[in-house]
Amino acid sequence: xxxxxxxxxxxxxxxxxxxxxxxxxxxxxxxxxxxxxPRDSTHGDLATNAAxxxxxxxxxxxxxxxxxxxxxxxxxxxxxxxxxAGPGFLNLRLDPQVWRDELGAIKAGxxxxxxxxxxxxxxVNVEYVSANPTGPMHxxxxxxxxxxxxxxxxxxxxxxxxxxxxxxxxxxxxxxxxARSAHLRYREALGETIVIPEGYYPGDYLVPVGKALAQEFxxxxxxxxxxxxxxxxxxxxxxxxMDLIRDDLAMLGIRQDVFFSEASLGSRVQQALDTxxxxxxxxxxxxxxxxxxxxEDWEPRPQTLFRASQFGDDTDRALKKSDGSWTYFAGDxxxxxxxxxxxxxxxxxxxxxxxxxxxxxxxxxxxxxxxGQVPLDIKIVQMVKLMRAGEPEKMSKRSGNFVTLADVVxxxxxxxxxxxxxxKRSDSQLDFDFAKVVEQSRDNPVFYVQYAHARIASVGRxxxxxxIDLPTPDLSLLDDTDLALVKVAAQxxxxxxxxxxxxxxxxxxxxxxxxxxxxxxxWNMGNDDAARRFVLADNPAxxxxxxxxxxxxxxxxxxxxxxxxxxxxxELH
RNA sequence: GCGCCCGUAGCUCAGCUGGAUAGAGCGCGGGACUUCUAAUCCUGAGGCCGCUGGUUCGAGUCCAGCCGGGCGCACCA
Numbered sequence: 303x304x305x306x307x308x309x310x311x312x313x314x315x316x317x318x319x320x321x322x323x324x325x326x327x328x329x330x331x332x333x334x335x336x337x338x339x340p341r342d343s344t345h346g347d348l349a350t351n352a353a354x355x356x357x358x359x360x361x362x363x364x365x366x367x368x369x370x371x372x373x374x375x376x377x378x379x380x381x382x383x384x385x386x387a388g389p390g391f392l393n394l395r396l397d398p399q400v401w402r403d404e405l406g407a408i409k410a411g412x413x414x415x416x417x418x419x420x421x422x423x424x425x426v427n428v429e430y431v432s433a434n435p436t437g438p439m440h441x442x443x444x445x446x447x448x449x450x451x452x453x454x455x456x457x458x459x460x461x462x463x464x465x466x467x468x469x470x471x472x473x474x475x476x477x478x479x480x481a482r483s484a485h486l487r488y489r490e491a492l493g494e495t496i497v498i499p500e501g502y503y504p505g506d507y508l509v510p511v512g513k514a515l516a517q518e519f520x521x522x523x524x525x526x527x528x529x530x531x532x533x534x535x536x537x538x539x540x541x542x543x544m545d546l547i548r549d550d551l552a553m554l555g556i557r558q559d560v561f562f563s564e565a566s567l568g569s570r571v572q573q574a575l576d577t578x579x580x581x582x583x584x585x586x587x588x589x590x591x592x593x594x595x596x597x598e599d600w601e602p603r604p605q606t607l608f609r610a611s612q613f614g615d616d617t618d619r620a621l622k623k624s625d626g627s628w629t630y631f632a633g634d635x636x637x638x639x640x641x642x643x644x645x646x647x648x649x650x651x652x653x654x655x656x657x658x659x660x661x662x663x664x665x666x667x668x669x670x671x672x673x674g675q676v677p678l679d680i681k682i683v684q685m686v687k688l689m690r691a692g693e694p695e696k697m698s699k700r701s702g703n704f705v706t707l708a709d710v711v712x713x714x715x716x717x718x719x720x721x722x723x724x725x726k727r728s729d730s731q732l733d734f735d736f737a738k739v740v741e742q743s744r745d746n747p748v749f750y751v752q753y754a755h756a757r758i759a760s761v762g763r764x765x766x767x768x769x770i771d772l773p774t775p776d777l778s779l780l781d782d783t784d785l786a787l788v789k790v791a792a793q794x795x796x797x798x799x800x801x802x803x804x805x806x807x808x809x810x811x812x813x814x815x816x817x818x819x820x821x822x823x824x825w826n827m828g829n830d831d832a833a834r835r836f837v838l839a840d841n842p843a844x845x846x847x848x849x850x851x852x853x854x855x856x857x858x859x860x861x862x863x864x865x866x867x868x869x870x871x872x873e874l875h
Numbered sequence: 876g877c878g879c880c881c882g883u884a885g886c887u888c889a890g891c892u893g894g895a896u897a898g899a900g901c902g903c904g905g906g907a908c909u910u911c912u913a914a915u916c917c918u919g920a921g922g923c924c925g926c927u928g929g930u931u932c933g934a935g936u937c938c939a940g941c942c943g944g945g946c947g948c949a950c951c952a
Contacts, residue, residue, distance in 0.1 A: 334893095338891070340894085345895070364932075588949095589949055607949095616948085617877095617948090620949060622950085629949095629950070655880080657946095658880070658947060659947035684880085684881095726888070730880090744900075744914095744915090812889060815889095826912075828912050829912060835912065
C-alpha cells in the first residue's frame with residue numbers, strides 16, 4: 303500500500319479502537335476525516351483533522367479527542383511523534399525509516415511507482431481534438447490535443463480503462479465547402495486557372511488533393527453538375543485531410559484508439575432520438591426569441607425540440623434545421639448515445655473555449671439518455687496566444703496562412719510543445735512565446751525539469767569517472783536533509799490521484815517543477831558545503847546512498863514526464 | 876438581457892476539491908561566488924485572495940448578490 307493511504311488506515315484503525323473501547327461514541331461519521339501532509343512542513347509529515355471534525359458530533363472537545371488519538375498513534379513504530387497543535391490538529395512526524403523504505407519502494411516500483419488502482423473497474427472515454435477535417439491542424443487545436451492526451455494517460459495511470467477518441471465532423475456544410483474547394487484544385491490540376499472565391503478553403507494543402515482527384519477521375523467531372531462529384535470528392539478529400547491530421551497528431555506523439563465519423567451515424571441519429579422520444583423528451587414547439595444582438599433575424603418557427611431545459615440547460619434545443627436535415631446537435635446526441643451504448647462508466651469531452659455555450663445541452667442530452675447514470679465531464683480548453691518576440695501571431699483557418707502545428711513542433715520540438723501546454727490550468731489563457739519556451743533558465747519549467755533529470759543522469763556517470771568503487775547503498779547514511787527530497791518524491795502517488803480525480807493534468811507539470819526545484823536546491827548545497835555533494839570521492843558509502851536518492855528522484859521525474867507524454871532527457875545541449 | 880469561465884504580490888500564475896502564519900517564478904532591494912556541482916546561489920521587502928453578506932469550529936476555496944474582464948446566446952460546425 304502506498305505511504306499516505308497506509309497512514310490514513312492507521313488513523314482509521316485508531317479511531318475504530320477508540321470507538322470500540324467506548325472512548326468515542328458509536329456511529330460517528332468518519333468520512334470527513336483527512337490525513338494529509340500539512341502545507342507547512344514544520345508541522346510534521348502528516349496532519350489529521352479528525353479531532354475537529356468529530357468534536358461536535360461526539361459532543362467532546364477537539365483537544366480531548368486529539369490527545370486520545372495521539373496516544374494510540376504514538377505507539378506505532380512508524381510514527382516518531384504525535385503532537386496536538388492549533389485548534390485541534392494532530393501532527394504526526396514519521397520515523398526516518400519510513401522515508402528510507404519509500405526510496406526502496408520507488409526503486410522497486412520503477413515505472414509503476416505512483417500507478418493507482420482508483421480507476422479499477424471504470425472505463426472512461428476521452429474525446430479530444432475532433433478538429434474539422436478541412437485542413438492540417440493549427441495551433442488552435444494543439445492545446446486540446448495535448449491536454450486531452452495527457453488526461454487520457456493520466457487516467458490510464460490511475461487505473462481507469464481509457465479509450466482515446468476523435469469525432470470526425472465530416473457531415474456538415476463545411477465539408478461540402480471543402481469538397482467544392484477541392485474541385486477547384488482539381489480543375490487547376492487539369493490546367494485551368496482558378497480563382498478561389500470568398501468562403502472557400504484557400505490553403506495550398508488542397509493542391510495535392512486536386513492532383514490526386516485529377517489522376518483518379520481524369521477530366522470527366524470538370525464541368526459535370528455538382529451532384530455528380532460532390533459526394534465522392536467530399537469523401538476522398540476528407541480521407542486525405544484525416545491523413546494530414548493523423549500525421550500532425552503523430553508529431554505530437556498522439557495516437558487515438560477510435561476515429562468516429564459523424565457521417566457514419568446515418569439512421570442511428572433517428573434511433574437515438576427515438577430513445578429520447580420514448581422518454582417524452584421531444585416535441586414540436588416554438589422557442590422564445592433570444593435576447594440580445596443575435597435576435598435580429600429571428601422569426602418564430604415551429605421546430606423539433608429536445609427538452610434540454612428539464613436537465614439543466616437554459617432552453618430546449620433544436621434537432622432539425624429549417625430545411626429538414628438534422629442539426630449538428632442531433633448528430634452529437636446520437637454520437638454520445640453510441641458512446642453510452644459502448645458501456646463507458648464515464649465520458650470526458652475536451653471543448654475549445656468558443657464552444658462553452660454548448661456544454662449544458664450536451665450534458666443534458668447525456669443525462670437524459672443515460673438516466674443520469676453516466677457523467678459527462680466537459681473540459682474547456684482556453685485559447686493559446688502564440689507570441690513571437692512579443693508580437694502576437696494571428697491564426698485563422700480561412701485565411702490560409704495560419705501557423706500550423708507542424709511548423710511549431712518542427713521549430714521547438716514535441717516535448718517543449720507538450721510540456722508548455724500543461725503549464726497552466728486548461729481553462730485559463732496561455733501565452734506560447736517561441737523565445738521563452740526554449741530558454742535555458744530557471745523560469746522555463748521545461749528546461750528546469752529536464753535539467754534536473756539530466757543532472758541526475760550525469761551524476762552516476764561522474765561517480766564512475768571519479769573511479770569510486772560503489773558498495774550496496776546503505777540508506778541509513780542519509781540524514782534529514784537528504785530525506786527532505788524523498789518526501790517530495792513520495793508525493794507522486796498522491797499527485798496522480800488528485801490530478802486524476804480533478805481531471806487536471808497540469809498538476810503533474812507543477813509537481814515536477816516542485817520536485818526539480820527540491821533536487822536543484824539539494825544539489826546547490828554542494829556549492830557551499832562540499833560534504834553535501836552527491837558524489838564524494840573520499841566516501842564511497844555515502845556516495846552510493848546519495849546516488850540511490852538521486853536515482854529515485856530521476857525515476858519519479860521520468861514517471862511524471864511519461865504521463866505528460868514528454869521524453870526525459872539524459873543530457874541537454 | 877441570460878448562461879458559462881475567470882478576478883490571488885508590480886507581472887505571469889499555483890493553491891492538495893473547507894484547514895494552521897496564503898505560495899512559486901520573474902521583477903525590485905541587499906548579499907555571496909570569480910568558478911565548472913554557476914546554462915548562478917542565498918536573503919529581504921511586497922497581499923482587506925475584486926466587493927458585501929451568509930453557511931461553518933475554520934472560507935482564497937462553498938452559497939447569494941453586486942463590480943470588473945473573456946466567451947457564447949433558434950436554424951453553422
